[in-house]
Amino acid sequence: MAFVGRSNVGKSSLLNALVGKKGLARVSGTPGKTRLVNVFRLPALYLVDLPGYGFARASKVDRAGFRRLLNGYVEHRDSLAGVVWLLDSRRALSTDDQEVRALLAASGRPVLAVLTKLDKLGRAAAQDRMAALAAELGLAVDELQPTSIVSGEGIAELGESILAVADQGTPS
Numbered sequence: 001m002a003f004v005g006r007s008n009v010g011k012s013s014l015l016n017a018l019v020g021k022k023g024l025a026r027v028s029g030t031p032g033k034t035r036l037v038n039v040f041r042l043p044a045l046y047l048v049d050l051p052g053y054g055f056a057r058a059s060k061v062d063r064a065g066f067r068r069l070l071n072g073y074v075e076h077r078d079s080l081a082g083v084v085w086l087l088d089s090r091r092a093l094s095t096d097d098q099e100v101r102a103l104l105a106a107s108g109r110p111v112l113a114v115l116t117k118l119d120k121l122g123r124a125a126a127q128d129r130m131a132a133l134a135a136e137l138g139l140a141v142d143e144l145q146p147t148s149i150v151s152g153e154g155i156a157e158l159g160e161s162i163l164a165v166a167d168q169g170t171p172s
């Protein structure tokens with residue numbers, strides 16, 4: 001399963017929360033830090049932390065390189081069971097998000113849409129943002145998985161969903 005999302009969305013934090021090991025994936029206050037593909041081997045599957053996109057200070061060459069990496073991974077990686085796509089619950093979709101969304105849709109891969117940092121919103125604001133993002137994505141609200149590494153909300157549920165997708169992706 002590959003983890004995809006803009007820089008600073010909380011990918012590494014979520015990977016650590018899922019695996020239950022702080023510091024396994026490098027969490028950073030500095031956007032654009034993860035420039036390598038980090039792979040975490042679990043008993044049932046591999047979790048792949050792809051570099052974040054949309055980092056404002058990244059060079060054109062870096063951006064193009066990232067785009068090639070993501071395209072190649074999503075379109076050609078035979079062993080890819082699915083994609084966990086992270087969106088910040090507080091933000092509207094960026095242009096990069098829109099492009100990645102089109103790429104994921106075109107790939108036909110199973111996609112788990114995850115909202116991060118729900119603890120930063122109050123209950124009413126969280127409901128509003130989830131409805132707005134669902135509408136923007138053309139999804140039902142219950143197709144978005146809200147998460148927070150602070151409260152632990154949604155981590156176990158996401159783990160279950162990942163295992164279910166990985167299971168379906170395993171050749172028999």
Ligand SMILES: Nc1nc2c(ncn2[C@@H]2O[C@H](COP(=O)(O)OP(=O)(O)O)[C@@H](O)[C@H]2O)c(=O)[nH]1
Binds near residue numbers: 034116119147148149
């Ligand atoms: N409050 C809060 N902060 C978070 C959450 N997830 C990540 N962060 C913070 O967001 C920043 C970026 O996280 P990181 O995992 O490095 O993002 P990445 O660039 O997508 O890998 C760090 O300061 C994290 O502590 C969350 O659920 N709640």
Ligand SMILES: [Mg+2]
Binds near residue numbers: 012013026027028034
């Ligand atoms: Mg990271």
